[in-house]
Amino acid sequence: MHNDIEKVVFSEEQIAARVKELGEELSRDYAGKKPLVICVLKGAFIFMADLVKCMDVPVELDFMAVSSYGASTKSSGVVRIIKDLDVSVEGRDVLIVEDIIDTGLTLSYLIEVLQGRKANDVKVVTLFDKPARRTTSMEANYKGFVLPDEFIVGYGLDFAEQYRNLPYIGVLKPEIYTDDAK
Ligand code: PRP
Ligand code: MN
Ligand code: MG
Numbered sequence: 001m002h003n004d005i006e007k008v009v010f011s012e013e014q015i016a017a018r019v020k021e022l023g024e025e026l027s028r029d030y031a032g033k034k035p036l037v038i039c040v041l042k043g044a045f046i047f048m049a050d051l052v053k054c055m056d057v058p059v060e061l062d063f064m065a066v067s068s069y070g071a072s073t074k075s076s077g078v079v080r081i082i083k084d085l086d087v088s089v090e091g092r093d094v095l096i097v098e099d100i101i102d103t104g105l106t107l108s109y110l111i112e113v114l115q116g117r118k119a120n121d122v123k124v125v126t127l128f129d130k131p132a133r134r135t136t137s138m139e140a141n142y143k144g145f146v147l148p149d150e151f152i153v154g155y156g157l158d159f160a161e162q163y164r165n166l167p168y169i170g171v172l173k174p175e176i177y178t179d180d181a182k
Helices: 012-029 045-053 106-115
Strands: 006-010 036-041 060-068 080-083 093-101 121-129 144-146 169-172
Touching: 006 012, 012 045, 012 121, 012 144, 036 045, 036 106, 045 093, 060 106, 080 106, 093 106, 106 121
Parallel strands: 036 060, 036 093, 093 121, 121 144
Antiparallel strands: 006 169, 060 080
């Protein structure tokens, strides 16, 4: 285990098992369709890679990077597109892949943008959901795990851009982070 990690919350095996279940559920729901699967960079990159391997439908992949605008807080609800999609979403069945939903601001904004571009359907799959931190009415269509308000890292999720490569989900030792951790 990494020296900065206090405890492992979900092991590699636990995550893999849940991702497989989600992939099977999505395969059933998207049967006969060709969804455009959108990864929200950077956090969702590992989940996206593992999830699509478990999806038995012809998927097309694209990537989008977003960031909250300006200061470190997301309370403004203004999200900036850092990297946009390469393809048009018009008429497409879009599946947004997220690693975690906190306030819901990132996804509320993204959904609005994609609907504005006339996607046929926009759905969300998130590996983790922290409903306690929600400031919007955002609800994912598919969720892996519902979590208490605890700061987690690993499997794509960072603290100050570190720990994304950990194969498990863990909680950092308190001395590693401060209260403005996101
Ligand atoms: C994190 C996470 C989600 C978002 C959730 O991304 O990966 O995308 O925050 O928070 P919200 O529901 O309050 O909007 P972050 O902005 O840290 O960027 P990253 O994915 O590059 O780490
Ligand atoms: Mn993110
Ligand atoms: Mg982050």
